[in-house]
Amino acid sequence: MGRPLSADEKRVILRILDADFDGADALRHQVGQAFAIRPWIEGLPSIDIMVGETSPAAPARVGSPITRTVIDDSGAPIGFAMLWVKEGRISALEYAWVIDDPPTDLPPDEWIVIDPG
Secondary structure (H helix, E strand, O other): OOEEOOHHHHHHHHHHOOOOOOOHHHHHHHHOOEEEEEEOOOOOOOEEEEEOOOOOOOOOOOOOOEEEEEEOOOOOEEEEEEEEEEOOEEEEEEEEEOOOOOOOOOOOHHHEEOOOO
16 A cells, blocks of 8 residues: 655645645545555655545546645755646656756755645
8 A cells, every 4th residue: 555655745735735626635635545655766856646536536637736836945946846636546656857966865854846726
């Protein structure tokens, strides 16, 4: 079944979900019942996630993840924090980078930009 999400994984997912949209409450509720089932690449922070069937499903999202820009201390974009949802359930946390070296840790909350509106 995998392992419970780490505190950092939960923190980043909740930061990504720190906006009002249809289904956000259901997805936030799923975080406490989610398990990391495998890393995408060993040593990097992107993971596949499984949420139990007893968790309420969010309205279906089709095609694209919930995406937040990640910046560094200077405000320069360095990547994207993305939450994938399949059939109303969290299915993956992806940290994609646009810099030379891949990040080995998840970004701090203040680097994850929640776009207004």
